[in-house]
Amino acid sequence: MSTAAQRFLQDAAVKSADLMHREIIRRGMDSYDAAHLKGRARIRDWEAARQKCQEIKREAINHLDRYLLQFEEKVIARGGHVFWAADSEEACAYVKNLATQLGVRTVVKSKSMVTEEIHLSPVLEKAGIKVWETDLGEFIVQLREEPPYHIVTPAMHLNRGQIAKLFREKLDSGITSDDPADLMAVARRKLREAFFAAEMGISGANFLVADAGVIAISTNEGNGRLCTSVPRIHVVVTGIEKVIPRLEDLAVLWPVLATSGTGQGITTYGTLIGGPRRPGEADGPDEFHVVLVDNGRSQLLADAEQREVLHCIRCGACLNICPVFRHVGGHTYGTTYPGPIGSVLTPHLNGIAEFKHLSYASSLCGACTSVCPVKIDLHHHLLQNRRNATAAGATKSSERMMFRAWRSAMLHPWMYALGGWSVRKALRILYRLGLAGSIVDPMRVWNRYRSPVPLPSESFRARWRKDRAAN
Amino acid sequence: MPQTEKAPTDNSSRARILERIRAGLRTVIPEPPAMASEPVILKPVFFERIIFEPISNPLERFQQECVSNLMECALTADSAASARQLSEVLQSLPAGEIFVQDDPSLRRLIEMTTEITTELAAPRRAIRWSSQGAPAEASQATVTLAEALIAQTGSILVTASCGGRGASVVAPCHIVYATTGQLVPDLTTALSRVSQERILDRNSFACVISGSSRTADIEKILVQGAHGPRRLVVILESGG
Amino acid sequence: MSRKVSLFVPCFVDQLLPEAAVDTVKVLRRIGYSVEYPEEQTCCGQPAFNTGYWDEARPCAERFVRVFKHADLIVCPSGSCTTMVRAFYPELLAASSWRADAIALASRTFELSEFLVKVAAVTQVGATFPHSVTYHASCHALRELHIHDEPLQLLRQVDGLKLIEMVRSEECCGFGGTFAAKFPEISSAMGNSKAESVAATGAEFVTATDPSCLMHLEGILGKRHAPTRTIYLASILAQQSPPPSSAQVKP
Numbered sequence: 001m002s003t004a005a006q007r008f009l010q011d012a013a014v015k016s017a018d019l020m021h022r023e024i025i026r027r028g029m030d031s032y033d034a035a036h037l038k039g040r041a042r043i044r045d046w047e048a049a050r051q052k053c054q055e056i057k058r059e060a061i062n063h064l065d066r067y068l069l070q071f072e073e074k075v076i077a078r079g080g081h082v083f084w085a086a087d088s089e090e091a092c093a094y095v096k097n098l099a100t101q102l103g104v105r106t107v108v109k110s111k112s113m114v115t116e117e118i119h120l121s122p123v124l125e126k127a128g129i130k131v132w133e134t135d136l137g138e139f140i141v142q143l144r145e146e147p148p149y150h151i152v153t154p155a156m157h158l159n160r161g162q163i164a165k166l167f168r169e170k171l172d173s174g175i176t177s178d179d180p181a182d183l184m185a186v187a188r189r190k191l192r193e194a195f196f197a198a199e200m201g202i203s204g205a206n207f208l209v210a211d212a213g214v215i216a217i218s219t220n221e222g223n224g225r226l227c228t229s230v231p232r233i234h235v236v237v238t239g240i241e242k243v244i245p246r247l248e249d250l251a252v253l254w255p256v257l258a259t260s261g262t263g264q265g266i267t268t269y270g271t272l273i274g275g276p277r278r279p280g281e282a283d284g285p286d287e288f289h290v291v292l293v294d295n296g297r298s299q300l301l302a303d304a305e306q307r308e309v310l311h312c313i314r315c316g317a318c319l320n321i322c323p324v325f326r327h328v329g330g331h332t333y334g335t336t337y338p339g340p341i342g343s344v345l346t347p348h349l350n351g352i353a354e355f356k357h358l359s360y361a362s363s364l365c366g367a368c369t370s371v372c373p374v375k376i377d378l379h380h381h382l383l384q385n386r387r388n389a390t391a392a393g394a395t396k397s398s399e400r401m402m403f404r405a406w407r408s409a410m411l412h413p414w415m416y417a418l419g420g421w422s423v424r425k426a427l428r429i430l431y432r433l434g435l436a437g438s439i440v441d442p443m444r445v446w447n448r449y450r451s452p453v454p455l456p457s458e459s460f461r462a463r464w465r466k467d468r469a470a471n
Numbered sequence: 472m473p474q475t476e477k478a479p480t481d482n483s484s485r486a487r488i489l490e491r492i493r494a495g496l497r498t499v500i501p502e503p504p505a506m507a508s509e510p511v512i513l514k515p516v517f518f519e520r521i522i523f524e525p526i527s528n529p530l531e532r533f534q535q536e537c538v539s540n541l542m543e544c545a546l547t548a549d550s551a552a553s554a555r556q557l558s559e560v561l562q563s564l565p566a567g568e569i570f571v572q573d574d575p576s577l578r579r580l581i582e583m584t585t586e587i588t589t590e591l592a593a594p595r596r597a598i599r600w601s602s603q604g605a606p607a608e609a610s611q612a613t614v615t616l617a618e619a620l621i622a623q624t625g626s627i628l629v630t631a632s633c634g635g636r637g638a639s640v641v642a643p644c645h646i647v648y649a650t651t652g653q654l655v656p657d658l659t660t661a662l663s664r665v666s667q668e669r670i671l672d673r674n675s676f677a678c679v680i681s682g683s684s685r686t687a688d689i690e691k692i693l694v695q696g697a698h699g700p701r702r703l704v705v706i707l708e709s710g711g
Numbered sequence: 712m713s714r715k716v717s718l719f720v721p722c723f724v725d726q727l728l729p730e731a732a733v734d735t736v737k738v739l740r741r742i743g744y745s746v747e748y749p750e751e752q753t754c755c756g757q758p759a760f761n762t763g764y765w766d767e768a769r770p771c772a773e774r775f776v777r778v779f780k781h782a783d784l785i786v787c788p789s790g791s792c793t794t795m796v797r798a799f800y801p802e803l804l805a806a807s808s809w810r811a812d813a814i815a816l817a818s819r820t821f822e823l824s825e826f827l828v829k830v831a832a833v834t835q836v837g838a839t840f841p842h843s844v845t846y847h848a849s850c851h852a853l854r855e856l857h858i859h860d861e862p863l864q865l866l867r868q869v870d871g872l873k874l875i876e877m878v879r880s881e882e883c884c885g886f887g888g889t890f891a892a893k894f895p896e897i898s899s900a901m902g903n904s905k906a907e908s909v910a911a912t913g914a915e916f917v918t919a920t921d922p923s924c925l926m927h928l929e930g931i932l933g934k935r936h937a938p939t940r941t942i943y944l945a946s947i948l949a950q951q952s953p954p955p956s957s958a959q960v961k962p
Contacts, residue, residue: 449902
């Protein structure tokens with residue numbers, strides 16, 4: 001078992017038993033569920049909306065080179081720069097070199113999961129650059145020196161008391177209120193200093209619009225707006241798969257992203273940026289750089305079954321509905337992307353041997369697939385990952401041998417019947433001796449958490465044969 | 472000035488990534504997929520399924536959406552009424568400079584508002600015009616026009632021409648001066664117009680704004696007013 | 712079409728929960744179907760398939776197709792096993808010589824409640840069960856077979872039965888087959904959340920289309936010393952007046 005798998009098992013065990021954690025998550029998810037339903041009601045034909053979004057992303061991914069080149073051409077024509085980064089190292093190096101060459105001392109960042117994926121902040125900080133996370137949730141987890149808990153609401157695992165205490169310790173010892181509005185005001189005051197002092201703003205992009213040559217960012221707080229308006233350099237870090245063909249595609253993608261992500265009809269700000277400030281504009285950055293990150297995505301294109309995983313618009317709906325996520329939380333996964341999409345994607349980005357356990361940590365209930373706004377067949381991809389893991393020989397040989405024995409039994413009814421009868425008989429004896437749950441009990445994992453399964457003296461088959469013989 | 476001198480193709484990974492993309496796309500995807508759990512929708516679809524409810528009364532819809540977006544929308548009959556409305560809003564704000572998009576209609580509106588202020592013997596405000604540069608950090612409000620209003624989502628569409636990027640986000644109060652003639656029914660219409668009129672070729676920035684800034688990052692409780700404006704006011708004048 | 716069905720009994724029902732199959736037969740006979748049970752059947756292959764061992768699952772699937780090849784209609788007291796045949800056999804046997812037979816077989820295989828309501832076209836099966844019952848929507852039946860309403864239609868026709876709706880009835884109970892063994896803490900945490908939803912209804916019984924869910928829930932409820940008992944759908948439908956007291960009803 002990989003160390004990532006071991007850590008996951010330990011963390012999952014701890015978190016599953018943590019009832020306070022479960023209660024906080026339950027309240028957060030109940031709030032999301034209610035908002036999401038209201039959001040859905042604003043869309044007349046939700047299934048048609050999903051279908052349309054799936055078609056848009058399918059067209060974009062199936063012609064990825066064409067649309068990326070179209071996007072790049074327009075950005076460059078307007079004086080922007082486009083850098084293609086094969087992996088994390090190249091992407092971080094580009095941003096770091098740019099920052100150091102242009103004398104950047106402070107960076108303000110708006111939310112970008114890709115910058116988490118490539119671990120950009122530590123690289124910049126090692127170069128002596130101060131990085132401020134400006135999204136409130138990201139700001140909070142940055143102060144706590146922990147990764148984001150959820151791709152849309154990074155601090156949903158904390159209550160207001162914990163956040164007030166954190167702000168008191170790290171920002172201002174005079175804080176007395178734990179009211180969310182007051183805490184936001186504290187963060188606003190602090191981060192405003194950063195917005196107006198920073199030389200560089202780094203953002204992600206929800207979409208790269210090919211025909212218009214612009215990035216599209218969906219936000220609520222206004223921090224993304226400030227990061228991309230005030231500092232003199234704007235850097236966008238984005239995955240290559242974020243591309244969409246046309247500006248008009250946003251007419252359905254924006255509402256669907258907002259509905260799935262937070263239950264809103266649309267996020268407060270749908271920002272479109274195509275380059276640095278033009279002559280005559282009152283303000284805006286002098287430089288505009290788009291870093292297109294590959295980092296394993298192009299490999300996924302070749303996968304006939306799983307190419308559609310690249311359709312993901314990072315809305316977080318699958319995390320919200322997943323019962324496993326609701327019970328273990330985002331940190332347990334130990335990956336940049338948690339939840340169902342994370343479990344499907346991470347083996348492709350970071351290797352199947354180390355991360356296959358995530359594909360097994362699922363009951364395959366299919367709730368994720370049912371809510372995905374771009375109709376990714378998530379739970380079936382988890383099943384495929386399991387098959388890929390065994391085919392690659394990445395699973396325990398003892399398990400394979402066990403299933404080989406199982407197969408032999410199932411191919412021979414007498415073996416199956418005898419085996420079943422023997423196990424039932426043995427367990428009945430064991431339990432009569434009071435050894436349920438002990439080290440010799442093969443069902444001890446079951447019996448630790450549940451009362452024992454019934455052990456009938458006759459199988460259905462035996463009863464049927466008896467009835468048949470009697471008639 | 473390092474980066475600006477390099478040619479775009481001087482990025483060695485670019486060719487490699489494009490080659491990998493093209494190689495990956497040569498894989499044929501079976502249609503329909505082998506393990507579809509959703510019932511396969513028969514293709515081709517000859518009619519476009521209606522995703523959003525059609526909007527019969529854009530003005531009414533816009534006003535309803537403003538309410539749910541926590542935006543203020545004041546309907547006015549003429550520019551005099553608009554000026555009075557603007558004056559009222561400004562009076563409610565703390566003292567301090569305001570930032571205004573430098574446009575003839577706003578110059579006129581501010582002039583009328585200033586007259587009202589003088590009549591009321593209220594203190595005058597310093598005004599910074601967008602032609603002078605970016606809004607000051609301490610601005611109490613910004614006043615801009617809009618490119619369009621979108622009824623479906625209760626949104627205003629602004630561009631860099633509407634006073635720049637900071638004009639709609641720096642100050643705690645953003646006031647938009649618009650006319651009912653600027654209303655379009657939905658996002659599709661608005662975005663089509665942006666494409667057809669090549670608005671993004673003439674503007675480095677555009678934004679669809681649907682309310683005041685907000686966050687729910689703490690306990691999923693909605694807080695109005697995050698890093699952007701706490702108040703978004705639309706003075707909506709009949710006509711145009 | 713002849714009123715004859717072949718019974719597909721999941722291996723764990725055969726070994727651990729035979730009453731579920733016995734009651735399934737009772738109900739089918741009562742509505743006028745004769746039931747055949749191919750005794751050579753063993754397992755559909757789902758455990759190996761779900762764990763990723765498709766090479767080991769494939770021969771079991773091929774054998775299954777052979778055993779049931781001549782059956783006109785197949786009824787199964789389990790949504791997850793029906794899913795294996797309907798949703799996954801075509802994929803698993805895509806390169807097999809049994810592919811065409813598997814596809815044909817898939818279209819004739821039904822979970823019990825969908826068989827009763829959609830094929831036999833009955834919702835009233837003459838059952839009496841004067842108890843309060845809540846319904847858990849098992850995941851495979853719900854999301855793979857799209858069974859939403861059929862079990863509820865059947866339950867509503869049961870004489871004396873009081874149906875109480877559960878919150879989050881569509882949330883997974885946490886069994887998930889080998890998931891329960893590999894991730895027992897998560898599995899039981901999910902089971903306990905489901906048990907809380909069940910308890911909130913105050914119902915005497917919880918039922919579902921899947922005996923596997925119920926077996927897991929029974930274990931969880933038992934550990935919690937909860938008053939609610941599980942009962943498989945067919946076992947409710949098999950009950951006829953005079954109704955036994957709840958103490959006598961075997962889950």
